[in-house]
Amino acid sequence: MKFTTPATTNPIDQLKVVGKPTDRIDGPYKTTGTARYAYERHDVAPNAAYGYVVGATIAKGRITSLDVAAARRAPGVLAVVTHENAGKLEKGDYNTARLLAGPLVDHYHQAVALVVAETFEQARAAAGLVKVEYSPIKGEYDLAKAKDSAKVPKKEEDPETKAGNFQSAFDSAPVKFDATYTTPDQTHAMMEPHASVAAWEGDKLTIWTSNQMIDWGKGDMAKTLGIPKEKVRLVSPYIGGGFGGKLFLRAEAVLAALGAKQAGRPVKVALQRALMINNTTHRPATIQRIRIGATREGRITAIAHESWSGDLPDGKPETAVQQTRLLYAGANRLTRLNLAVLDLPEGNAMRAPGEAPGMMALEIAVDELAEKLKMDPVTFRIVNDTTVDPEKRTRKFSQRRFVECLRTGAEKFGWNKRNPQPAQVREGRWLVGMGVASAFRNNLVQKSAARVRLDGKGVVTVETDMTDIGTGSYTIIAQTAAEMMGVSLDQVVVKLGDSDYPVSAGSGGQWGGNSSTAGVYAACVKLREAVAKKLGLAANADFVDGTVRAGGKSLPLREAAAGGELVAEDKMEYGDLDKKYQQSTFGAHFVEVAVDAYTGEVRIRRMLAVCAAGRILNPKTARSQVIGAMTMGAGAALMEELAVDKRIGFFVNHDLATYEVPVHADIPHQEVIFLDETDPMSSPMKAKGVGELGICGVAGAIANAIYNATGVRVREYPITLDKLIGKMPQVA
Numbered sequence: 001m002k003f004t005t006p007a008t009t010n011p012i013d014q015l016k017v018v019g020k021p022t023d024r025i026d027g028p029y030k031t032t033g034t035a036r037y038a039y040e041r042h043d044v045a046p047n048a049a050y051g052y053v054v055g056a057t058i059a060k061g062r063i064t065s066l067d068v069a070a071a072r073r074a075p076g077v078l079a080v081v082t083h084e085n086a087g088k089l090e091k092g093d094y095n096t097a098r099l100l101a102g103p104l105v106d107h108y109h110q111a112v113a114l115v116v117a118e119t120f121e122q123a124r125a126a127a128g129l130v131k132v133e134y135s136p137i138k139g140e141y142d143l144a145k146a147k148d149s150a151k152v153p154k155k156e157e158d159p160e161t162k163a164g165n166f167q168s169a170f171d172s173a174p175v176k177f178d179a180t181y182t183t184p185d186q187t188h189a190m191m192e193p194h195a196s197v198a199a200w201e202g203d204k205l206t207i208w209t210s211n212q213m214i215d216w217g218k219g220d221m222a223k224t225l226g227i228p229k230e231k232v233r234l235v236s237p238y239i240g241g242g243f244g245g246k247l248f249l250r251a252e253a254v255l256a257a258l259g260a261k262q263a264g265r266p267v268k269v270a271l272q273r274a275l276m277i278n279n280t281t282h283r284p285a286t287i288q289r290i291r292i293g294a295t296r297e298g299r300i301t302a303i304a305h306e307s308w309s310g311d312l313p314d315g316k317p318e319t320a321v322q323q324t325r326l327l328y329a330g331a332n333r334l335t336r337l338n339l340a341v342l343d344l345p346e347g348n349a350m351r352a353p354g355e356a357p358g359m360m361a362l363e364i365a366v367d368e369l370a371e372k373l374k375m376d377p378v379t380f381r382i383v384n385d386t387t388v389d390p391e392k393r394t395r396k397f398s399q400r401r402f403v404e405c406l407r408t409g410a411e412k413f414g415w416n417k418r419n420p421q422p423a424q425v426r427e428g429r430w431l432v433g434m435g436v437a438s439a440f441r442n443n444l445v446q447k448s449a450a451r452v453r454l455d456g457k458g459v460v461t462v463e464t465d466m467t468d469i470g471t472g473s474y475t476i477i478a479q480t481a482a483e484m485m486g487v488s489l490d491q492v493v494v495k496l497g498d499s500d501y502p503v504s505a506g507s508g509g510q511w512g513g514n515s516s517t518a519g520v521y522a523a524c525v526k527l528r529e530a531v532a533k534k535l536g537l538a539a540n541a542d543f544v545d546g547t548v549r550a551g552g553k554s555l556p557l558r559e560a561a562a563g564g565e566l567v568a569e570d571k572m573e574y575g576d577l578d579k580k581y582q583q584s585t586f587g588a589h590f591v592e593v594a595v596d597a598y599t600g601e602v603r604i605r606r607m608l609a610v611c612a613a614g615r616i617l618n619p620k621t622a623r624s625q626v627i628g629a630m631t632m633g634a635g636a637a638l639m640e641e642l643a644v645d646k647r648i649g650f651f652v653n654h655d656l657a658t659y660e661v662p663v664h665a666d667i668p669h670q671e672v673i674f675l676d677e678t679d680p681m682s683s684p685m686k687a688k689g690v691g692e693l694g695i696c697g698v699a700g701a702i703a704n705a706i707y708n709a710t711g712v713r714v715r716e717y718p719i720t721l722d723k724l725i726g727k728m729p730q731v732a
Contacts, residue, residue, distance in 0.1 A: 001522035004575030007680040011543070012521065017482040017489060018685075021620035025494065026238075026474040035238045039195040041208040044235075045266035048197055049078050051116045051259045052123035053252065054130050055109035055275045056101050059649030060139035060343045063103045063112065063132060070129040071115055076122035079262035080130070081114040086258050092220030092249050096315045096346040099224065099251040100258075105134065106312060107345045108650035109278030114255040116263045139343030141649040143285050143310045150308050150340035153317050161325055163391045164332035166291075169302035173293025177369040181290070181361035181715045183320075185642035185651065186283040188350055189661050192240025193276055198256035199266040206233045209253050212242045213506035214465040218499045220249040225257060237497040239507075242469040243632075244349035245281055247508050277345075277654035282642060284309040284318045284347035288361040293332075298375045300330035300384050305362065310342030318347065319354035323440045323696070324362055326584060327402075329386035343649055349508065351632055352692035355441050356699075360636065360717055363437035363700025368713070376420065377436055377704070378410050389582045398581040398681035401612040402438070405588040408673060409436070409610040413590040422711035423729045430594040431729070432605075433709025437701035439587030439609065443679075443688040444511040445578060448519030449502035449571030452481065452527045456565075458546055458558035460485045461493040462523075466504035466516040468496055471691055472621030473507065473516060479618060480517040480685070484524035486543030486557065502569055510585075510689030513617060518572040518683040526568035531560040572683065581681045585613040585693045589630070589701040595709045597731050600721035602638055602706060607670045607698075614679040614688030626694035627670040633698020635662045641718050 012018055029035035036043065056063075068080040083089075083102025091098050101110040113130050117123035140146050152159045170176065196209040205227070211217040214234050222229040239246060252269040259267040271279060286309045293302035305324035309317045321335040370380035382403050389395040410416070418434040419425050425432040450464040462481050468474050478492040485492075495501065502523075505515035531548060532541045541550035546557050560566055577583075592606040609626050616622045639660040642651040653659045672694075678686035699717065707713050712727040 001525065001570055002573045002575060003683060007684045007686055010684055011484050012685055014483060017479045018617055019615065022475055022479060022618050024472055024475045024621060025478050026468065037192055037238050037240055038197060038208050038210045038236065039268055039270045041197045044208055045197050045199050045268065048266040048268045049116050049118060049263050050120040050123045051114045051256055051267050051269035052127040053111050053255060053269065053271060053275055054113040054115065054127050055279055056105045056112050058105055058134045058136045059108040061105050061134050061136040063101065063105065064135050065133035067131040068113065071126040074122065074126035074129055076118035077115060077126045078118065079116040079259055081255060081258045081262060082112065088226060090223050090226060092224050094216055094220055094248040096312050099254045107343060109275050111251040111255060111279065114259050114269065116259040116267050139649050141342060141344055141644055142646045143287060143308065143340060143342065146310055146340035146342060147287060147308050150338035153337060153339040156317055156337060159337040161335045161391055162333065166302050166304050166332045166334040169332035170291055170293040173301050174296050175294045175373055177365065177372060178291045179365060179368065179715060181288045181364060183286045183357045183360050183717045185285045185644060186350065186636065186640045187277045187642055187659060188243040188245035189656060189659060190241030190243055190245060193270045193273060194246065194250045194252045194280060195270040196253040196256040197266060197268040198260040200260055204231050205257055206235065207253055207257065208235045210239050210246055211236045212239065212246045212467050212469055212508055214467060214497060214499050215503045215506065216247065217249045221253065221257065224249065224254055234499040235497060236467055239467055239469040242507065243351050244353060244508060247349055250280055273655055277642065277651050277659065281346045281348035283350035283353065283357065284311060286318050286320050286357050288320055290361055290365040292365060292369050294369060294373065298373050298380050298383050300328055302332040303328065303330045304334040306336045306338065307358065308338040308340065309347065310340040310344065311347040312343065313341055315347055318357060320358035322354045322442065323358050325391055326389060326582065327438060327440050328384040329390055333391060344644065352441055352695050355696045359437065359440065359697045360699040363697050364703050364715065367704045378406050378415060381438055382406055395582055398583045399612065399677060399679045400586060401675055401677060402586040404675060405586055405610040405612050409588040409590045409608055412673065413608050415590065418708065422708050429597050431597050431709040432592065432594050433705045435591045435701045435703065435705025435708055437589045437697035437704060439589055439611065439693050439697040441510055441585050441689065441693040441696050443583040443585050443682060444509050445574050445683060446505035446511045446515045447571055447573050448505035448515040449569065450504065450520045450523040451502050451567065451569040452523040454527060454531065454561045454566045456558055456561045458487060458556065459491055459493060460487055461495065462520055463495045463501040464504045464516060464519060465499055465501045466496050466512065467507045469507045471507065471512065471625055472618055473512065475621055476513055476517055476617045477520050480520045481524060484521060484528065487546055502571065510692040514683050514685055514687040514689055517617060517685050521684050522570040522572040523568055526570045527566065530566050530568055531557065534560040534566065577681050583682055585688050585690065587611040587693050589697045591701040591705045593702060593705040593709055595706060595724065597728065600724035600728060602719065604634055604666065604702065605668055607668060609694055610673045610675065611690060611693055612675040612677050613690040613693055614677055614682055615686045616674045616690065617685065617687050619674060622674065622690050623672045625691040626672045629691060629694025630670050630698050631662050631667050633695045634667060634702060637699035637702035637717065637719055639718050
């Protein structure tokens with residue numbers, strides 16, 4: 001099925017199942033421990049050996065000696081994999097660095113060996129016997145120092161955009177603002193480590209793994225090993241957190257496959273926590289310069305956003321300027337991405353890449369300019385709203401309820417009680433302030449397929465390689481099938497995360513929910529046609545309460561499969577509606593903080609997100625996604641930072657003990673409001689993504705609240721007390 005014209009009324013619009021706040025159908029399995037994650041797949045590989053990864057202890061250079069003799073002789077050891085015996089390995093399409101080092105080392109903790117043994121303890125002990133000698137090469141590890149060598153990346157789509165004449169308009173603007181902001185390197189910190197179990201059956205490889213994008217992983221595994229794609233199967237039904245870090249094939253999966261080949265039996269590998277941060281991907285640090293010119297009445301006439309980030313050779317920039325291209329009006333515009341070569345671990349997708357760190361800077365800058373203009377920051381944002389793409393003014397937004405988000409949030413949060421003068425509200429030792437920020441994330445749609453089966457009991461089974469990373473994919477897919485086929489939720493079985501199933505959109509970029517359910521919709525349309533034909537009813541029959549009705553007849557759905565199972569498969573593909581109409585999601589974040597006047601300690605007191613993101617397929621799971629994203633935004637604002645050892649090139653705090661993330665005590669009650677919206681330009685579901693919208697802007701709202709509380713403006717994240725304490729107002 002191809003989606004080329006705006007959606008009209010269809011079975012989803014009945015909203016008997018879709019749109020209801022529904023408990024996760026996978027919840028009972030996860031809460032009882034019967035949902036098996038990758039490393040726990042004892043059922044599929046009962047005789048699995050254990051692998052332990054050895055990581056490089058330099059950030060850049062060459063392996064000059066690799067002695068594994070002692071490791072091979074150690075008790076229980078079955079194999080030792082290195083570049084010397086792994087055979088020729090290619091680099092996958094989605095990998096910036098090679099997943100097994102040798103003889104060159106691209107980054108710190110890049111895998112140099114895998115030791116396979118009968119037990120985990122034996123593998124770990126033997127790994128300590130692997131002796132590696134290196135010839136280090138001087139690398140670049142400091143973004144600030146490498147900034148001047150950064151270039152506009154050729155591989156990035158639209159790395160630079162212009163409209164009008166920014167410089168002239170900025171120079172002549174009555175009110176000007178020019179500031180630079182920095183965001184640090186950050187990491188995913190998911191609970192489940194990168195883990196895989198690999199088994200060979202002849203020349204066919206099966207990997208039970210933790211991966212967000214099954215087809216990407218399958219393709220890259222085949223390319224890396226140099227085998228046909230049809231010889232690889234990836235299975236990933238449950239994922240204990242991904243956040244973008246599991247979008248791509250990682251070292252533990254490739255090494256498990258190589259180890260299983262050498263050991264002649266299944267091998268399981270979990271990347272040990274101490275290696276995860278330097279061995280996998282992270283969000284790169286940014287330096288962002290924002291310039292805005294405005295009239296004295298507060299209308300933006302010129303806006304420029306330039307960002308610098310670093311990555312390994314062949315890497316990509318952090319796309320931190322994307323939201324600035326679309327969020328605020330202004331005729332004269334400039335955005336530019338700059339990429340420096342850094343020899344740190346690979347930078348890649350993490351928690352709303354681009355918009356999340358970009359809005360950490362932009363939303364402070366907007367507040368700073370509003371203050372300079374003596375305007376309320378909510379009012380300033382509303383004044384600079386636009387109904388068209390500011391860079392391509394003939395293109396309208398499919399839906400844009402940005403102003404409604406701001407006004408709804410301001411009313412609900414009690415914004416009119418905010419004192420616009422900083423450091424004026426005090427409760428005992430606490431200075432109290434409120435902050436606001438816009439929320440913005442582009443709506444992306446991806447081709448997605450599904451297979452749907454109907455059996456003689458009236459049970460509908462959905463098969464698609466879509467993944468559930470804790471976001472509720474199982475449930476919204478079940479709701480879609482139930483709505484389309486006119487059955488109750490308990491009559492639907494959902495099977496996910498297996499590359500033997502039709503290729504879905506996968507989980508990433510906020511496209512998963514809308515795209516995967518649209519694929520299920522397409523397959524169900526085909527199944528409905530097959531059922532109607534089998535029952536001798538009109539093709540436009542109604543499917544209601546387990547029956548099929550048309551022309552005055554009503555027949556049980558199950559009768560269509562009385563003679564055998566009915567199967568239908570289809571995919572949803574997209575035309576050019578996303579080019580004709582700019583499709584985005586919008587929101588507003590409101591935050592209240594209290595800052596200890598003596599110590600600079602920051603506590604978040606209240607958080608509110610108002611979201612306009614198309615039809616909300618399941619308000620309960622959508623709310624969970626948004627409050628989780630708000631929590632991540634709090635972490636980005638106040639504590640998350642990978643500390644770089646700029647002498648030798650690695651992230652020092654590479655574990656969960658020293659990489660700080662929010663815990664329950666850090667987060668207050670969070671409220672989420674979804675505007676009642678449908679977007680017929682997006683898909684037949686009339687939905688959009690929502691999960692990553694929840695993080696975009698949160699850090700800026702917190703920073704603005706801290707300023708309102710203290711009068712201290714911090715432009716370097718995270719906003720830790722050492723950046724506040726010396727500038728706090730005098731305590732009476």
